[in-house]
Amino acid sequence: MMKIIIPICATILLFGACTSRLSKTEPSEEAAKAEPLMLEFEYMDTTADLKEDFYQYCNGTWLKDNPVPNDKSKFSTFNVVDDRIKKRLRLLLLDVSHDPSEPGSDEQILGDFYTSFMDTIRRNDKGVQPLDESRLFEYALSIDNLEGVINVLGFHHPRGVNSIFNFYIEIDEKDNSRYVPYLSQGGLGLPNKAYYFDTDERSIGIREKYKQHMSNVFELLDLSLSKEEIDRIYAIEENLAKFSRSQEENRDNNAKYNPYSVDQLIEEFPNINWKRYFDKIGLTKKDKIIVQQPEFFASLNKLLVQLPIEDWSLYLQWRVLNEYESALTIAVNEEHFDFYSRVMRGRKKMKEDWERAIVKITRSPISEILGKKFVEVKFSAADKEKVNEMVGYITEIFDARIQDLDWMSDETKSKAKTKLASFARKLGFPDKWKSFKGLEICDSNYLKNLVNLSLFQFNDKLKKLNGKIDKTEWYMPPHMVNAYYNPVLNEIVFPAGIMQNPFFDSQYEDAVNYARMGAVIGHELTHGFDDQGSRYGADGNLENWWTTEDSIQFLNKTQKLIDQYNEFEVLDGVFINGKLTLGENIADLGGLTIAYHAYMKSLEGKKKEVIRGFTNEQRFFLAFGQVWKNTIKEDELITRVKTDYHSPGKYRVNGTLANMPEFFQAFDVEEGAGMRQSPEKIAKIW
Numbered sequence: 191m192m193k194i195i196i197p198i199c200a201t202i203l204l205f206g207a208c209t210s211r212l213s214k215t216e217p218s219e220e221a222a223k224a225e226p227l228m229l230e231f232e233y234m235d236t237t238a239d240l241k242e243d244f245y246q247y248c249n250g251t252w253l254k255d256n257p258v259p260n261d262k263s264k265f266s267t268f269n270v271v272d273d274r275i276k277k278r279l280r281l282l283l284l285d286v287s288h289d290p291s292e293p294g295s296d297e298q299i300l301g302d303f304y305t306s307f308m309d310t311i312r313r314n315d316k317g318v319q320p321l322d323e324s325r326l327f328e329y330a331l332s333i334d335n336l337e338g339v340i341n342v343l344g345f346h347h348p349r350g351v352n353s354i355f356n357f358y359i360e361i362d363e364k365d366n367s368r369y370v371p372y373l374s375q376g377g378l379g380l381p382n383k384a385y386y387f388d389t390d391e392r393s394i395g396i397r398e399k400y401k402q403h404m405s406n407v408f409e410l411l412d413l414s415l416s417k418e419e420i421d422r423i424y425a426i427e428e429n430l431a432k433f434s435r436s437q438e439e440n441r442d443n444n445a446k447y448n449p450y451s452v453d454q455l456i457e458e459f460p461n462i463n464w465k466r467y468f469d470k471i472g473l474t475k476k477d478k479i480i481v482q483q484p485e486f487f488a489s490l491n492k493l494l495v496q497l498p499i500e501d502w503s504l505y506l507q508w509r510v511l512n513e514y515e516s517a518l519t520i521a522v523n524e525e526h527f528d529f530y531s532r533v534m535r536g537r538k539k540m541k542e543d544w545e546r547a548i549v550k551i552t553r554s555p556i557s558e559i560l561g562k563k564f565v566e567v568k569f570s571a572a573d574k575e576k577v578n579e580m581v582g583y584i585t586e587i588f589d590a591r592i593q594d595l596d597w598m599s600d601e602t603k604s605k606a607k608t609k610l611a612s613f614a615r616k617l618g619f620p621d622k623w624k625s626f627k628g629l630e631i632c633d634s635n636y637l638k639n640l641v642n643l644s645l646f647q648f649n650d651k652l653k654k655l656n657g658k659i660d661k662t663e664w665y666m667p668p669h670m671v672n673a674y675y676n677p678v679l680n681e682i683v684f685p686a687g688i689m690q691n692p693f694f695d696s697q698y699e700d701a702v703n704y705a706r707m708g709a710v711i712g713h714e715l716t717h718g719f720d721d722q723g724s725r726y727g728a729d730g731n732l733e734n735w736w737t738t739e740d741s742i743q744f745l746n747k748t749q750k751l752i753d754q755y756n757e758f759e760v761l762d763g764v765f766i767n768g769k770l771t772l773g774e775n776i777a778d779l780g781g782l783t784i785a786y787h788a789y790m791k792s793l794e795g796k797k798k799e800v801i802r803g804f805t806n807e808q809r810f811f812l813a814f815g816q817v818w819k820n821t822i823k824e825d826e827l828i829t830r831v832k833t834d835y836h837s838p839g840k841y842r843v844n845g846t847l848a849n850m851p852e853f854f855q856a857f858d859v860e861e862g863a864g865m866r867q868s869p870e871k872i873a874k875i876w
Contacts (some may be wrong), residue, residue, distance in 0.1 A: 227697045229812050233819070234285040240857060242864040245843040248815030258821045260539035260612055263531070266839065267692060271671045275564070275687060276548050278670065282563045287633075296559045299626055302633040303556065307547040314520045318411050320637035321514065326351060330506035332499060340463045341504050341742035344470020345475030346509065350644030352376050353509040354430070355490065357471065359651040361659060361678045362480070363447055363732040369654045371473060371591040374446075374482040375434040378427055379404075379512050381833045383536075386431035387456060392828065396533065400424075408513050410522050419504055426497065426505040437833065439770045441722060443732060446482040455479065459491040466700070471648075475655040513778070536823030552667060554640075555647040556631075558624050559669030561685070563826040565619045569668075569686045573696060574618045577689050577707060580788075581615055581682070584711050587788040591876060597747070602740040609718060609728040609735075614681035618689065619668035673710055675717035677726040692817060701806055704789035705782075705813035712783030712788075716876055721748055721775040750774050750873040752846075758841050764828055766837055774836045778846045780876035782814060786787075786852050807856035815843045849873050 235250020246253075258265045286301035287308075305512075321327050322741050326349060329342045346353045356376035362368050380386060380400060385393060401420050408415045415423075440446065455464045468476055481487060494502075516526040524540070531537040540546070592598070592606050629646045631639050654660070664683060666674055671687040691698075694707035717723045724744070727733045736744070755768035755775055768775075789810055796805045818839040822830075829840060837845060847853040848867045859866045867873075 205555040212378055227695060228699050228702055228801065229482045229804075229809060230816055233816060234812075240465075240865070241859045243844065244811070244815055244847055244853075244857075244865050245477045245818070245840045248812055248843070249819035252819055253821055256821055258823055261537065261541045263535035263537040263826035264820055264822040266679075267817055269820075270673050271687070271692070275568075275669055275671065276536050276545055278568055279548050279564060280559060282545050282560070282567070283544070283551075286563070286747055291391045294627065294629075296562070296626065296842070299556060299629060299631045300551070300559045300563070302631045303551065303554075303639055304547055304641050305633040306631075307550060308543055309634070309636070310520055310543060310632060313518070316635075317519055319575075320635055321411075321510070321518065324349070324637065324641050326510045326514070326641070330503060330510055333499060333503050333506070335499060337463060338468065339494065339499070339506070340467050341470060342506050346506070348471055348648040349641050350648075351509050351513045352378075353506055355487070359655060360528070362478075362721065363678055363726075366678050366730045367659060369651075369657075369659070370478055370480055371476065371655070372480045372482060373487070375430070375486040376518060377430045377509065378434070379508070380427070380431075381829070383434045383436050384832055386428050388832075394410075397424075399529060399533050403525065404508060404512075406525050407515050407522060408508075408521070410525060411511070413507075415504070422501045423505050426493075426501060429493055430486075430490070433483075433486045433493075435483050435486070437835075438767065440482075441770070441773070443722060443725060444481075447732060448481045448482050448484050450479050452476050452479070455481075458484070459487045461491045461494045462487070468827055472652055473655075474677060499873060514637055514640065517640055534825065535829055536825030552670065554649075555643050556626065556668075557667035558620070558664070559620060559626070561670075562623055564669040565686050568697065569618060570689075573689055573694060574686075576696065577684065577694060577711075578615070580703070580708060581617075581684075581711050583792070584708060584784055584788045585610060585613070585715065588712070588784050588876070591784065591787070595876075597743045598740050599737050602736050605728070605735045606719065610715070612680055612728040613715065613718065614679065615684040616664065616681060618684070618686045620662060620664045624663075641713065673714050675714045677718065677723045678730045678732075680718065680726065680728065680730040682688065682711070682718075684710070684714075691777045699809070700789060700792055701809040702813040704785050704792070705810045707816050708785035708788055709814055712784035713777045715784065716777040716780030716850070717773065719780070719876055720773040722773050744875070747873055747875045748772060750778060750871055751779070751849075751875075754871065755837060755841065755845060755866065758837070758845065760827055760831060760838055760841070761824060764829060764831055766841060770836045771835055774842075776875060777844065778842050779849055779873065782846055783850060783852070783876065786810060786850075805856065807852070811853055811856055815847075818843050 199693055220526070232251070233249055233252035235246055235254075238246040238250050240247035256265055262269065283300065283304045286297045287304045289297070289301070291297035291301060318327075326346065329345050333339055333342055343353055343355075354377040356374045358372050358374075359369050360372060362370040378386075380396070381490075385396060401424055404423060405415060405417070405420050405428065408420075441677050450458075451462055453469070455462070515522050527537075527540050531540070541549070548560075551557055588608055589607055592603055592610065595603065598606070626646070630642050659679075661679060661681075663675065664685075666683060666685055668673060668686045670685050673682070673684045673688050675682050684847075688694075688710065690709070692702075692706060693710060718726070721744075725732055725734065727735050734741075752768035752772055755766045755771055758766040760766060789806075793806060801809065804812065820839040822838070829836065830836075836842065848865050849872050851872075853859065854866055857865075861868065
């Protein structure tokens with residue numbers, strides 16, 4: 191699934207594959223009594239050689255029969271479940287948007303926000319009026335000196351505009367008893383640094399289309415710029431990208447932890463008027479500020495005085511439009527879709543308005559309100575208890591495996607076991623729901639609602655600086671089909687959205703539940719011991735609890751995974767980045783291994799069964815392989831390889847299983863087969 195590293199990782203991209211029942215036709219009553227729900231046998235391609243490509247063997251027929259729909263860039267199990275949940279959410283939103291509600295209530299906030307999104311006719315009629323009312327663009331247009339640039343940043347950042355750099359407030363990673371401000375690189379319109387400098391034909395084409403996209407948005411709003419002006423905007427982004435760390439480099443959280451005082455900021459980066467900036471955003475408690483990439487700010491400090499103020503004004507205007515273009519007219523919204531979805535990801539058709547509204551709400555601060563409504567109508571307390579039992583059982587297996595490791599010293603084992611025993615767990619939904627008192631949302635101005643949401647969230651974070659850590663807070667809404675590990679609180683979190691078929695179902699045989707939900711549980715537990723999570727102690731603080739020798743052993747073992755995944759060619763000339771995906775690959779391997787041994791433990795004293803020619807062990811691995819099936823557009827696949835911390839679904843299956851002796855034994859996979867790494871390359875970590 192995913193690991194939450196503060197700041198919260200934006201990617202919620204686990205989408206794999208599934209179905210809701212055993213087959214497309216209901217089994218007979220006699221068959222239902224004879225067989226529990228298990229695998230989607232009709233999705234398999236038994237003509238494929240499972241020892242060479244297990245993923246194809248599990249899913250080949252499904253892959254052939256399920257091309258990517260036009261309104262998606264990828265189609266998978268997670269999409270199937272997510273689409274099912276969205277249909278329920280749509281009904282909930284229709285109810286709250288039509289029924290009168292008390293002003294300021296959750297129902298009023300949710301209903302009016304949904305109405306404002308859906309009223310595209312009014313949004314189109316208003317044109318740029320909401321932008322003018324927000325004054326975001328006016329501020330950027332009117333600056334005439336460097337102090338004006340700083341004033342604009344102080345206005346933009348609380349209102350959700352990613353200009354030049356980022357400011358946010360989160361838990362202090364080395365003192366998790368307090369919140370602390372963070373400063374980090376930012377200000378880009380393309381996904382990451384690589385997009386500005388990669389020399390392949392596709393990347394060059396995307397850069398040109400991005401510049402054309404800038405020009406198109408300005409023109410659609412009657413703010414036409416010359417090609418030379420567009421190039422000046424792009425040049426600033428290119429410079430910011432040049433100063434930025436890569437995604438791989440940003441996975442080193444120790445390297446991102448650089449405490450500064452305000453006086454130090456002023457001394458090292460004097461061209462940024464920090465006192466004015468902090469006053470503008472309302473920051474009063476500033477005894478300690480974490481600068482994640484000091485070299486970025488050192489280069490920015492020089493760039494600010496090297497470029498004309500007119501260039502900065504143009505750039506800041508674009509940042510406003512780039513942030514809010516999808517909230518303006520229909521034509522601008524379609525232009526946004528054309529570049530960011532059609533060009534970047536290969537999607538052919540825009541999703542329906544109601545579905546895009548749900549996506550927007552799910553990514554917003556009020557996502558928890560929608561999640562609260564969801565669990566009121568769709569949640570099983572019995573399933574929650576069963577999953578909780580599985581978490582406990584799988585944790586016990588993990589503890590035993592740590593004890594049996596042959597590469598780790600007793601000293602480090604003891605600390606690892608202490609950390610494992612300290613994991614907090616959250617299942618289903620929060621014990622305490624957030625309050626949105628003071629948030630103003632209306633039914634007639636969508637862009638204003640977005641600005642108000644950003645301001646509300648920003649000010650809420652500012653208030654936290656003077657308070658205690660809120661350990662009840664969730665970083666993912668209950669209706670999301672996902673899960674996460676938060677190292678700073680040393681907690682694993684499983685929203686209600688993932689605690690359902692096909693990941694878990696009380697009617698499934700244990701082989702399926704352990705291979706799917708069990709692997710999810712094991713995955714999140716293993717995140718506490720991957721190359722990033724292993725740097726946090728039992729109390730959640732960023733610290734080294736390893737002996738030097740054990741650290742070296744761990745690095746050697748994880749390097750094997752990096753090397754393996756670097757060799758996976760997903761398209762001609764396009765390879766997985768083994769370093770970028772390392773944490774997720776460790777979690778996939780560790781999670782499935784732990785889940786397998788937990789399943790084997792659960793079979794003790796029970797009679798094993800061969801069903802449709804497959805043993806218990808084989809059905810376990812087939813169930814795992816099927817949950818990750820997906821079809822994907824080439825543009826989407828390339829984008830994910832360059833930006834996603836997860837490997838593509840096929841390699842989450844084949845790459846993981848090629849390191850598992852348990853899989854080799856289950857299917858008699860001999861040395862030399864494609865699905866079996868050679869002995870010296872096998873990565874056995876947890």
